[in-house]
Amino acid sequence: MFSGFMLNAWIIASIVAVVAGVVGFFVVLRGNAFEAHALPLGSFPGAAAASLLGINSFIGLAVFAALGVLGINRLGGRGKQGVATALSLVFLLGLGALFFSFTNEYAPAIYSFLFGEVLGTSTSQILLVAFLGVVAIMATAILYRPLMLDSLSPDLVEVSGIRSSHMEILFLLVLALATVMSLPVVGALLVFSLMVGPPAAARSFTSRPLVAILLAVAFALLTVWIALALSYLSDWPVGFFVGSLGALFYGLGRGWMSWRPFKRSPHLLQRSAPAQ
Amino acid sequence: MKTLLNFIFEPGFFSSQPVLTALFVGGVAAIVSAVVGIFTVIRGQAFAGHSLADVSSAGGSASYLLGINPLLGFLGMAILGAGGMELVGVERARGRDLATGVVFGAGLGLAALFLYLDVTTTSTSGTTIAVLFGSMFAIPSRTELLVVIVGSVTLTILIALYRPLLLSSINPEIAAVQGIRVRLVGLVQMLVLGSAVALSAISVGAILSTALLIGPAATALRLAKRPNLAIWLAALIGLGAVWLGILLAYDSANWIPGHNLPVSFLIVMLVFLAYLITGLVSGRGGIVSAKIATPLRSGRS
Numbered sequence: 001m002f003s004g005f006m007l008n009a010w011i012i013a014s015i016v017a018v019v020a021g022v023v024g025f026f027v028v029l030r031g032n033a034f035e036a037h038a039l040p041l042g043s044f045p046g047a048a049a050a051s052l053l054g055i056n057s058f059i060g061l062a063v064f065a066a067l068g069v070l071g072i073n074r075l076g077g078r079g080k081q082g083v084a085t086a087l088s089l090v091f092l093l094g095l096g097a098l099f100f101s102f103t104n105e106y107a108p109a110i111y112s113f114l115f116g117e118v119l120g121t122s123t124s125q126i127l128l129v130a131f132l133g134v135v136a137i138m139a140t141a142i143l144y145r146p147l148m149l150d151s152l153s154p155d156l157v158e159v160s161g162i163r164s165s166h167m168e169i170l171f172l173l174v175l176a177l178a179t180v181m182s183l184p185v186v187g188a189l190l191v192f193s194l195m196v197g198p199p200a201a202a203r204s205f206t207s208r209p210l211v212a213i214l215l216a217v218a219f220a221l222l223t224v225w226i227a228l229a230l231s232y233l234s235d236w237p238v239g240f241f242v243g244s245l246g247a248l249f250y251g252l253g254r255g256w257m258s259w260r261p262f263k264r265s266p267h268l269l270q271r272s273a274p275a276q
Numbered sequence: 277m278k279t280l281l282n283f284i285f286e287p288g289f290f291s292s293q294p295v296l297t298a299l300f301v302g303g304v305a306a307i308v309s310a311v312v313g314i315f316t317v318i319r320g321q322a323f324a325g326h327s328l329a330d331v332s333s334a335g336g337s338a339s340y341l342l343g344i345n346p347l348l349g350f351l352g353m354a355i356l357g358a359g360g361m362e363l364v365g366v367e368r369a370r371g372r373d374l375a376t377g378v379v380f381g382a383g384l385g386l387a388a389l390f391l392y393l394d395v396t397t398t399s400t401s402g403t404t405i406a407v408l409f410g411s412m413f414a415i416p417s418r419t420e421l422l423v424v425i426v427g428s429v430t431l432t433i434l435i436a437l438y439r440p441l442l443l444s445s446i447n448p449e450i451a452a453v454q455g456i457r458v459r460l461v462g463l464v465q466m467l468v469l470g471s472a473v474a475l476s477a478i479s480v481g482a483i484l485s486t487a488l489l490i491g492p493a494a495t496a497l498r499l500a501k502r503p504n505l506a507i508w509l510a511a512l513i514g515l516g517a518v519w520l521g522i523l524l525a526y527d528s529a530n531w532i533p534g535h536n537l538p539v540s541f542l543i544v545m546l547v548f549l550a551y552l553i554t555g556l557v558s559g560r561g562g563i564v565s566a567k568i569a570t571p572l573r574s575g576r577s
Contacts, residue, residue, distance in 0.1 A: 033377040034323035041483065075555075082322030083494045087551055089326070090487040094544030097409045097484065101538040111395065111404050115388040189330070189388070193381035200374050237392045243385020250378040254364075 006232065008121045012129055013224040016182040017194060019133045021202075021217030022140050023178045024195035026171060028203060030151045034082050035072060035172060036195045038089040040179045040188040042068040044113045045096025047184070051109075052099055058128070061183055064092055065176035073169050115239035116187030125184070132181035139174045147171060148209065186224075190242045194220050197246025204253030219249050286527045294413040295526060298479075298539070301415050302518040304427040305475035306488055310514035311434055312472035313493030314507050315465060318445045324361060324376050324466070326486040329473045331357035331383030333482035336407040337390035341397070346407075347422050350477045354470035357383055362466045410481030412522065412539040423475065430471045437464060442503055479518070480540040488514055491547035498554045517546040 027036040043064040050060025071088030100110065140147075150157040150167040157164050182191045198219030202212045227241035289295055316325050335353025339346045357379055364375035394403040406414070434441070444451035444461045452458050469489075476485030496510035521543030528537040 028374065033374060034326070037323075037326075037377070037380070075551075082320060082326075083317060083490055086322040086326055086486050086490040087494065087548060090484055090491070090544050091548045093409075093483055094487070094541050094548070097481070097538045097541040097544070100405060100409065101541070102535070110408070111391060114404075114408075115391070189384045192377070193384060196374065196377040197381050200378065237388045239388030240385045240392075243381045243383070243388065247378050247382035247385075250374075 008123060008126060009228060010225075012121045012126050012185050013228055014221060015126075015130055015133045016186050016191075017220035017224045018217050019136050019178050020182065020191065020194035021198055021220035022137055022213055023174060024199035024220070025202070025209075025213045025216045026140065026147055026151065027175070027195050028199040030147075030171065032171070032175070033192075033196050034085050036175060037192040038072065038085045039065055039068045039172070039175050040183055040191040041114075042089045042092035043176075043179055043183060044110075044188040045092055045099055047113055048096060048099040048109070052102060057184065058180060061180045062176075065179050068092060069169065069172045069176050072172060112187065113183065114187050114189050115237055116185060116190050121185060129181050129185060132177060136174060136177045136181065139177065143167075143170060143174065186242070187239060190239050193239075193243045193246040194223065197250050198223055201249035201253035204257045223249065284527075285523065286530065289523070289526055292526075293417075294415070295522065297415050297417065297420065298412045298522050299519060300420055301423050301475075302412060302479045302522060302543075303515055304423050305472075305479040306492070306514035306518040307511045308427050308430050309472045309476045309485070309488040310492040310496070310510035311431065311507050312468050313489045313491075313514075314497065314503065314510055315441055315445050316469060316489060317493045317497055318442075318503075319465070321465075321469070322486070322490050325469055325473060325489045327361070327376050327380035327383070328354050328357050328466075328470055329477055329482050329485040329489075330387070331380060332470070332474055332477050333407050334383050334387035334390055335474075336477060336482055337387060337394050337403060340394050340403050340407075341390060345416060345419060345422060347419055347426070347474060347478050350474035350482070351426060351471060353383070353386075354474045354477075355467060358466035358470035359463075362463045406481075408481050408483045409538070410477075410479060410484060410540045412479055412525075415478060419478065423478075426471050426475060430468055430475075433464065433468055437461065441465060480543055484540050484544055487544040487547045488518070491544075491551055492517065495547075495551045495554050498551075513550055514547075517543050517550065521546055 024036070027033060043061045046060035046062070046064025047057040048060070049064070050057045053060075068088055071091065072085050075084035075087055146157060146160075146162050146167055149160065150162070150164055157167065178195075179191060182194075186194065199212070199216035201219055202215035205215055206212050223242055223245040224238075227238050227245055230236070230241045231238040313325075316322065332350040332354035335349035335351070335356075336346050337349070338353070339349025342349070360379040361376050364379060391404050391407065402411075405411075440451065440456045440461050441464070443454065444456055444458045445465075448458050451461070472489060473485055476488045479485075480488060492510040492514035493506075495513055496506040500506040500509050521539055524542045525537055525539040528542075529535075531537075
C-alpha cells in the first residue's frame, strides 16, 4: 500500500489536502462554496482544450480558471447571488461539450478529470503541485488579516483602506491557484468536497480561527488518507470515499455543536478576530 | 419560399423521430426550468439548483446500472438531494450554502461510484458524457409520457402555489406575517427545483442543466419588472434557445463535413448570449437588483 506509485499518491494527496484545508477555511467563512465548486468544474474543459492543442494541461487549466474568475467577477449585477457564477460555469462547461465532441478518446479522461487520478501521479508532477501549493498557502498567509476582516465586515475593511471588491477577486485568484494545482490529482469535483466538508466541520469544533484552520487541515488529511486506503483495498474510486467522508465529518461537527453542554457562539469571528 | 424553408430547416428535420423527441422533451424541460428558475434566481438559490443537477447525475448514472429510464434516475436522486438539503438546511443564507455543499459533496461521491461502476460493469464508455453533457438526440422513446407527467405536475404545483411561493421568495418576513408557512413553501420550492433539474438533465445533461434553469430566468428578470411577465419571458427565451439550438445542431452537419456541433454546446451558448446582450441593452434593472439585494447583502455579514 505504501510502495512505488502508491507512495506518490500518498504524498500528492496530502499536499492537496493541506492546501484545501487552509483555503477551504476561508471558503466556508466567506460563503464562497459555489465559487469553490464552479472554478474547479469550469476549469476542467481547459485541460481538454490543452490536449486538443497539444500543450501542457496546466496551461489550459490556468487559462480557464482565469476566465472563470473574470466571469464570476464581471457578469454579476448587484445582489444576483450566484447567477454570475452559475452562468460563467455553464459557459465554460458548454465549451467543454464542444471540445469533447471532437474526439472519442475523452471518455476516460473526463472521468479522471472530474473524479481524480491520484494513482497515476509522477514525481515531476509532485514537485509542481508542491510548488503551487506553497504559493497558495503563502498567498493565504499574506492575505490572512484583510481576508479575516473582510469576511467579518466588508464595511470595516473599507475603513482600513482596503477595497472589499479587491479582496473578493484576490481570494478568487487564490482559489483558482488551489484549483489548478489540485484538479489533475483529485479531480474537479473532489477539490470542492475537500474544501467544504472538513473546514465546515472544523468550524463547529472551535471558534478560534487558527485552531480551526489546523483542524480543517487535519480533517482534510484524515479524509484523503482514509479514502486512499479504502480505495486501495476496495478498488472503488477515491472520489466516492472523499465525498462521503467529507459529509460524515460535517455531520460529526453538527452533532458536536448540538450536543456539547456549553453553547458558544457558532460565529467564530465575532469573538476571536479582534483578539488576533 | 420552399428553398428558403429548406435552407433554414435541413431536409428531414421534421420527419426524424429523434429530432421530434428532442424538440418535445427539450421544449418541456426549457419551459419548466425557466419558470422554476425565476423563483430560484429571486431566492438566490442558483447554487442549490446547480448542486441538485450534479447530485442528480448520480441517479442518471445509476439508471444505466438498473436498466430504468434515465429520467426516473435523475428525478429520484434530485428529489432525494432536495429533501436532504432542506433537512440539513439552516435558516441563515450562509448556513444554507454549507448544507447544500455538504449534501452536494456526498452526492458527487455517489456519482463517482456509479459512473465508475457503469464504465467497468456495463462497458458503455459513453455514459459519463451522456449523463453529464446530455445526449439530446438519443433520448429513449417512451420518455415523452414521463416528461409530460413530471412537467405538468411541476407546473400545476407552481400555479397552485404561485402567490405564497413568490411572496416568500421576495420577502420571507412579510410572508410569515401573512400566515404563509415559509418552511413548507421552501420545501415545495426545493422539490419543484429538483424535478425541473431532472427534466433539464435528460435534455442538455446534468452539469449543463443550470444553463436552462438560471440563464433564461436571469435574462428575463433583467428585462421585466413584474414577476408574472418575467415568467412568460423566461419560458419564451428558454424555449427559443432550446429549439434554435436543436435546429442549428441539425443543420451544422453541413458546415463542418462529418461533424455535428453538440446540441448542448449550442443551447448553452445561446442562453449565455441572451444574458450578455440583455445586460448591454438594459443596463441594470428588474425586480431582483432593487428588492433582493438589500436582504442578501445584510445576510452575509
